[in-house]
Amino acid sequence: MQALQLNGIHEPLRLQEIPTPTPGPGQVLVQLHAAALNHRDVWIQKGQYAGLQFPCILGSDGAGIVTAIGEGADAALLGQPVLINPGHNWGDNPNAQARSFTILGLPHQGTFAEYVSVEARYVHALPAYLSFEQAAALPLGGVTAYRAAFTRARLQPGERVLITGIGGGVALLALQMAVAIGAEVWVTSGSADKLARARELGAKGGADYKAEKWAPELIKQAGGPFDVIIDSAAGAGFEALLDAAAPGGRIVFYGGTLGAIPQLPPAKVFWKQLSILGSTMGTEQDFAAMVSFFEQHQLVPAVDQVFPLAEGEAAMRRMEQGQQFGKIVLQIRS
Known part of the structure; x- marks a missing residue:
């Protein structure tokens, strides 16, 4: 072969x-x-x-x-x-x-x-x-997104969710699944074109993560902070996600393309009662549920x-x- x-x-x-x-x-x-x-x-x-x-x-x-x-x-x-x-x-x-x-x-x-x-x-x-x-x-992107959004973060219909780095396979699949259950989805990207294309897939709006103070501006645009944040970058920008999270919010990350998190102010985590969750791939049950989810909603x-x-x-x-x-x-x- x-x-x-x-x-x-x-x-x-x-x-x-x-x-x-x-x-x-x-x-x-x-x-x-x-x-x-x-x-x-x-x-x-x-x-x-x-x-x-x-x-x-x-x-x-x-x-x-x-x-x-x-x-x-x-x-x-x-x-x-x-x-x-x-x-x-x-x-x-x-x-x-x-x-x-x-x-x-x-x-x-x-x-x-x-x-x-x-x-x-x-x-x-x-x-x-x-x-x-x-x-x-x-397969890989789908099961990663499914486990991060549903098994780990337990995203619910009607919740406000932020998905960072839209354009990558996992982020887009998470966007499609979150929209399908009726969540309110917002995104970040360094590309205006990707932000516009995410809106075509059902995102309410988004922000350029390279802009200063993007998090408070996006919170204002969205009408409030985010119940769930799905991230793949970590790195120096992670602290902004703590600011963007709602009290009792869940931040789940499945990657670290920007490396280690240099600062994680503990007060921003414990005072807001945040849950920070790691996620990698998924179980055989996660995979089967993901395929069934896509079939049920006819997602492409x-x-x-x-x-x-x-x-x-x-x-x-x-x-x-x-x-x-x-x-x-x-x-x-x-």
């Missing part, structure tokens, strides 16, 4: 011929039609991820058709269109992943290839209303741009630049 292979830190992805995997006991072989990028792929390429090993095939998100089954796997899956849950071996504790938890694409070979072999328990029926490219945009993930598999390195550079609005997708089979 053809696969995009990463042979070392800072090396470009190279399209190479490698052996097609064979599904083992309990596994299925998925002929991939589309795969989607995540920032995780860029961090691995830069060597900024634990457990690096080369050569490797990146890619956590994928959708395709089951073309072979291993011993003990459900024969009814053969020929079925599926999307793949990239979070494996969560463990028995729904509150936190086990030490054995892994994400598809490292250490196990990922979806930037014509075929991938995974345990049958991690494939789900592809929602019939989605294309392969749209479905591939859903935002796709930024589709690249052919051979242009995977160009897709990685677009991801690195952070100019996308929605998921960047690789078309593997038309």
Whole structure:
């Protein structure tokens, strides 16, 4: 099969011929039609991820058709269109992943290839209303957004929610889900175009996080502070989120693209009775609930741009630049 292979830190992805995997006991072989990028792929390429090993095939998100089954796997899956849950071996504790938890694409070979072999328990029926490219945009970002918004922050209809860094895949999926349940959604971005496009998806409005005193201005615009804040940046701007949160508010963050939080004034947390919550990926139950949620509301993930598999390195550079609005997708089979 053809696969995009990463042979070392800072090396470009190279399209190479490698052996097609064979599904083992309990596994299925998925002929991939589309795969989607995540920032995780860029961090691995830069060597900024634990457990690096080369050569490797990146890619956590994928959708395709089951073309072979291993011993003990459900024969009814053969020929079925599926999307793949990239979070494996969560463990028995729904509150936190086990030490054995892994994400598809490292250490196990990922979806930037014509075929991938995974345990049958991690494939789900592809929602019939989605294309392969749209479905591939859903798994990692969708389960991350679902767990952050609902399992962790317990977002409720009618609540006022702030989603930072709109334009990225997880943030947009969180926006779509929050709007679907009737929450009042506000966003931040460094791009006026992304703020405008977020409004088209149902956001009430937003603010440029690069502007001075954006938080009090957004509170004024929104008519009050925010019950829930969903963040992926952390860093020096995190204190502004404490100011933007309503008394008793919940701040959940699933990433730290801006690094460590230099100041966390305790009085702003305890006096306002804030809950600060971390969230990573999601359980198998979170994933199933997320797919069901999208089907129930007929939500379509935002796709930024589709690249052919051979242009995977160009897709990685677009991801690195952070100019996308929605998921960047690789078309593997038309």
